[in-house]
Every structure is written in C-alpha cells, then in structure tokens.
Amino acid sequence: MRPELSLIAVILLLFFFDLFAKGKARDYFQPLACVLMAVHVLVNVVPSREAFSLFGSMYQYVPMMSIVKTVMAIGTLVVILQASNWLVGDDTRHKQGEFYVLLLSTLLGMNFMISAGNFLMFFIALELASVPMACLVAFDKYKHHSAEAGAKYILSALFSSGLMLYGISMLYGTTGTLYFDDMAARLSGTPLQVMALVFFFSGLGFKISLVPFHLWTADAYQGAPTTVTGYLSVVSKGAAAFTLMVILMKVFAPMVAEWQTVLFWLIIASITIGNLFAIRQQNMKRFLAFSSISQAGYVMLGVIGGNAMGMTSLVFYLLVYLAANLAAFGIVNVIERNSGKLDMDDYNGLYRTNPKLAFLMTLALFSLAGIPPFAGFFSKFFIFMAAFSEGFHLLVVIALLNTIISLYYYLRVVKAMYINPSDAPIATFRSDGYTRLSLVLCMAGVLLLGIASSVYDGIHLFSFGL
Amino acid sequence: MIQMEYYLVVSTIMMFAGIYGFFTRRNLLAILISVELILNSVDINFAVFNRFLFPGQLEGFFFALFAIGVSAAETAVAIAIIINIYRNIRNIQVKNMNELNG
Numbered sequence: 001m002r003p004e005l006s007l008i009a010v011i012l013l014l015f016f017f018d019l020f021a022k023g024k025a026r027d028y029f030q031p032l033a034c035v036l037m038a039v040h041v042l043v044n045v046v047p048s049r050e051a052f053s054l055f056g057s058m059y060q061y062v063p064m065m066s067i068v069k070t071v072m073a074i075g076t077l078v079v080i081l082q083a084s085n086w087l088v089g090d091d092t093r094h095k096q097g098e099f100y101v102l103l104l105s106t107l108l109g110m111n112f113m114i115s116a117g118n119f120l121m122f123f124i125a126l127e128l129a130s131v132p133m134a135c136l137v138a139f140d141k142y143k144h145h146s147a148e149a150g151a152k153y154i155l156s157a158l159f160s161s162g163l164m165l166y167g168i169s170m171l172y173g174t175t176g177t178l179y180f181d182d183m184a185a186r187l188s189g190t191p192l193q194v195m196a197l198v199f200f201f202s203g204l205g206f207k208i209s210l211v212p213f214h215l216w217t218a219d220a221y222q223g224a225p226t227t228v229t230g231y232l233s234v235v236s237k238g239a240a241a242f243t244l245m246v247i248l249m250k251v252f253a254p255m256v257a258e259w260q261t262v263l264f265w266l267i268i269a270s271i272t273i274g275n276l277f278a279i280r281q282q283n284m285k286r287f288l289a290f291s292s293i294s295q296a297g298y299v300m301l302g303v304i305g306g307n308a309m310g311m312t313s314l315v316f317y318l319l320v321y322l323a324a325n326l327a328a329f330g331i332v333n334v335i336e337r338n339s340g341k342l343d344m345d346d347y348n349g350l351y352r353t354n355p356k357l358a359f360l361m362t363l364a365l366f367s368l369a370g371i372p373p374f375a376g377f378f379s380k381f382f383i384f385m386a387a388f389s390e391g392f393h394l395l396v397v398i399a400l401l402n403t404i405i406s407l408y409y410y411l412r413v414v415k416a417m418y419i420n421p422s423d424a425p426i427a428t429f430r431s432d433g434y435t436r437l438s439l440v441l442c443m444a445g446v447l448l449l450g451i452a453s454s455v456y457d458g459i460h461l462f463s464f465g466l
Numbered sequence: 467m468i469q470m471e472y473y474l475v476v477s478t479i480m481m482f483a484g485i486y487g488f489f490t491r492r493n494l495l496a497i498l499i500s501v502e503l504i505l506n507s508v509d510i511n512f513a514v515f516n517r518f519l520f521p522g523q524l525e526g527f528f529f530a531l532f533a534i535g536v537s538a539a540e541t542a543v544a545i546a547i548i549i550n551i552y553r554n555i556r557n558i559q560v561k562n563m564n565e566l567n568g
Binding site: 124135151157177 | 520
C-alpha cells in the first residue's frame with residue numbers, strides 16, 4: 001500500500017499548493033512537483049519483502065509489483081522534468097496544477113491496476129488511468145489537433161473498455177465470482193470462456209496499443225502535447241503490459257494454450273504492421289508512435305512464455321525502453337518548443353547546429369533499435385531468450401527479422417541529422433536545465449543499464465512464473 | 467416468469483447494435499450514444515447473471531452500479547472534449563476531423 005499512499009499524499013500536496021499559492025510562490029510549482037516525485041520514488045525504491053493482500057484480497061501485493069510501480073514513478077518524474085518548458089508557456093501557465101493532478105491520478109490508477117485482485121477493482125483502476133489521460137491528451141485547449149486527438153482517445157477507450165466489460169460479464173456468468181483467485185479455480189476453458197478471453201484482451205490491448213486495437217495510437221500521439229505523448233508511450237503502456245501478464249498468469253492459467261495462441265498472432269501483427277507503417281512516416285511523433293506499436297509487440301514476447309524469466313525480461317525491457325523512448329521524446333519536445341519543427345526533413349543538418357542533441361538522439365535511437373553495447377541490445381536479447389526457451393522459435397525468428405527492418409527506419413533519422421544537407425537547419429539553441437537533467441537521467445539508463453548486470457539480477461530475485 | 471435467455475437476447479442485440487453504430491455513424495455524439503449502448507448491455511448482463519444464476523450474492527449488481535457510475539464520468543469527459551472541438555471548428559462531423567492523417 002506504500003506507493004499508493006505516498007502518491008495520494010503527493011497529489012493532495014500539489015492540489016493544495018495550487019489552491020493557496022499566490023503570486024511569487026507559484027514560480028516554485030515546478031521544482032516542488034519534481035522534488036515531491038523524487039521523494040516518492042526514494043520512499044518506494046526498496047520493496048517490502050512479504051506478499052500480502054488487503055480488503056478481502058481486492059488489493060494484492062507481491063514485491064515484483066513494487067518494482068514495476070517504482071519504474072513507472074521514475075518515468076513520471078522524467079516526464080514532469082520534460083514538461084517544464086511547455087508548462088511555463090502563456091496558455092498553460094495558469095493550469096500547471098491541473099496537469100500535475102491529472103498526470104499523477106493516471107499514475108495512481110495504474111498502481112491500483114497493477115495490484116488489483118478483483119475484476120471490479122481492476123476495471124475502476126483502468127478507468128482511473130484512462131479518463132484523466134483523455135483530459136491530458138486534450139490539454140492544449142486552443143489547438144484543434146489536441147481536441148481531435150482527445151476525442152479519438154476517449155471514444156476508443158470507451159469502446160474497448162465496453163468490449164472488455166462484455167468479456168468480464170461472460171466470465172462472471174460462467175464462474176460466479178469476480179475475484180482473481182476464485183475465478184482461476186473455476187475456469188475450465190469452455191467456448192464461452194474463450195470468447196470472453198478474446199473480448200477481455202481488447203481492454204488492455206487498447207492501452208498497450210497492440211495491433212487490432214492500435215488505430216487511435218498514431219492520431220492521439222501526434223495531436224497530444226509532446227510530453228503527454230511520451231507519458232502515453234512509456235508509462236501507460238508499461239503498466240498495462242505488466243498487468244496483462246499478471247492477469248493472464250493468475251486468472252487465465254487454466255487456459256494457457258488459448259491465450260498463447262491469441263498472443264502469438266497479436267505479437268506478429270503488432271511487430272510487423274508497426275514496423276511497416278513506421279517506414280513511411282514523416283512526422284516525428286507519428287514515427288515514434290508506430291515504433292512504439294512495434295516495441296509493444298516485443299514487450300509481449302516476455303508475456304507469452306509465462307515463466308519467471310519472461311517476467312524479469314519484461315520489467316527489464318520496460319525500464320530500458322523507458323530510458324530510450326523518453327530521451328527521444330524529450331529531444332523531439334525541446335526541438336518543437338524552440339523551433340516549432342516536427343518533420344523528419346526539418347532534422348536535416350541538425351548535427352551542424354546542435355551537435356549534442358543530435359548525438360543524444362542517435363544514442364537513444366540505437367538503444368531502441370537494439371545495437372550493442374547500449375541497453376536496448378541486452379533487453380531485446382533477454383526477451384528473445386525468454387520466448388525462445390519456451391519453444392516459440394518461429395516467433396523469435398520473425399521478431400529478429402523485424403529488428404532489421406526497424407534498424408532501417410531508426411537510421412533514417414540518424415541519416416537526416418548527420419548526412420542530409422540542409423539550407424535552413426534548425427538554429428542553435430540552449431535547452432533549459434530541467435530538460436538537460438531529464439536527458440542526463442535517460443542517457444545514464446541507456447548507457448549503464450545493459451552493462452550493470454546487477455539490475456537484471458535484482459529484478460530476477462522477485463519474479464515468478466506460472 | 468421471463469426466462470434468462472430473453473434478457474440475454476436483448477443485451478446481445480444492444481451490444482452489436484452499439485458496435486455497428488460505432489463504426490458507421492459520422493457524428494461524434496451519435497458515436498458516443500453507440501458506445502453507451504455497449505456499456506448498458508453489459509450492465510444488463512451483470513444484473514441478469516446475478517439474479518438468475520447466483521441469487522445468493524450481490525457481486526454482479528455492484529459491478530453494474532460501478533459500471534454505470536464510471537461510464538457517466540467517461541461520458542462527461544467525452545462531451546467536454548466534443549464541446550471543445552465544436553468551439554474550435556463549429557462542427558462535430560467526423561469528416562471534418564482530418565487534420566491528423568498520415
């Protein structure tokens with residue numbers, strides 16, 4: 001319960017600061033939010049050892065969940081750091097407080113979603129994570145893009161959660177319970193339950209943006225404010241991926257053959273379609289959106305085996321993906337703030353004017369593509385190994401082939417920055433301190449996580465399998 | 467007494483009418499109404515299963531109550547966003563929402 005309680009405390013403190021702080025004091029809003037989030041991360045960095053359950057096992061806890069929650073909190077901290085130069089703008093300055101409260105509410109929803117032990121709890125937590133998220137996507141009130149993206153996001157969210165609820169109602173009708181533990185004991189894999197499982201996938205598949213449920217992704221990512229896009233693509237996706245793994249292993253353990261078949265096709269479709277669409281994108285945010293769809297497919301490779309190694313590699317992959325993807329979004333964001341440019345062609349010749357940013361972007365993209373010695377290589381290696389050891393040989397081969405395709409489009413950006421000539425490259429600028437700090441944090445992750453094997457071993461201590 | 471199957475037929479028709487409407491309607495409010503149909507069909511399902519199959523407990527009724535509350539909150543947010551779109555382009559037809567296309 002510790003992560004949730006400290007997060008609620010942070011939300012309340014920021015809320016009251018927003019209410020009562022006047023004039024000069026409001027300049028300290030940004031530092032206050034960062035410090036509070038850092039304290040929240042530090043309080044929860046050491047997981048408590050014993051598993052327990054609360055409220056008649058509506059809330060369940062195992063140490064692994066605490067690790068995932070801390071990873072998500074770190075991601076949120078980086079997002080808040082990157083949001084600084086956007087939030088001090090004229091049309092967002094007066095609603096900074098709203099941004100923090102909404103952002104942290106979604107994080108709270110994700111924390112409860114991870115620890116849910118009952119489908120009612122899970123459903124409410126999922127909605128707590130997606131309703132404020134729609135407000136964040138539509139946060140730029142005076143931009144038509146943002147409102148359009150928000151509408152697409154909330155309607156897709158409603159639709160997919162409706163389908164998911166239909167599946168849950170069928171599960172309730174066949175088993176007579178909503179508790180995860182009781183339901184696992186009563187599931188037998190009847191055709192109705194298989195149908196319910198497929199419907200159930202739509203709810204979390206939407207949040208992870210796996211392929212048949214991905215149609216909102218590119219539009220919402222492009223229209224949303226860039227920092228919110230970073231949050232959507234990393235924190236929201238990561239929490240949903242881990243929750244899906246926990247529920248599949250806990251509740252649907254008797255139907256393991258069925259969900260492995262479903263996941264098999266979802267993974268192939270997500271990785272391939274995400275990659276093929278990413279090749280022809282010109283807008284950087286759309287490009288990163290499709291790349292994140294294919295990355296979601298890779299994340300699911302850790303789920304499909306259902307073993308302890310898969311869980312370790314999933315969490316490790318999320319951590320590494322968080323560092324690399326938030327670095328990429330941070331750079332896209334700071335360039336958009338300073339020059340207003342978002343297209344890949346605008347990045348031509350960036351190396352000449354802003355060599356440091358171009359270099360950091362290259363490192364982040366190399367890590368996303370999985371080039372050694374960056375962390376992305378190790379996370380991809382572990383996740384392939386986890387799926388391979390469970391006998392999914394064909395799947396791993398397809399994923400490997402797709403890695404080559406992904407290398408092509410990641411290198412397109414690098415080529416634009418270093419090789420393509422440009423008459424009017426983006427002018428040289430100095431990025432602000434908060435963005436620098438966030439980029440340093442992300443780069444430390446990209447460079448060190450793969451080499452420091454203690455991280456992987458530390459995660460592995462707490463993971464569990466079917 | 468009316469049997470359980472009749473209720474389920476109604477809820478299934480509502481569900482698929484909602485899915486059909488979601489994909490064919492061209493007005494944002496009509497799409498929202500279609501989604502509400504889906505959510506309400508789920509509420510019927512929960513209440514019916516609880517009443518006929520597991521009459522000794524209340525889990526299904528509570529789930530239906532919470533689902534109604536949550537979907538009301540979602541609808542409020544969705545309508546707020548749709549109003550925002552209307553303020554920006556004076557229109558809520560889907561065909562005018564083509565700025566985000568790749």
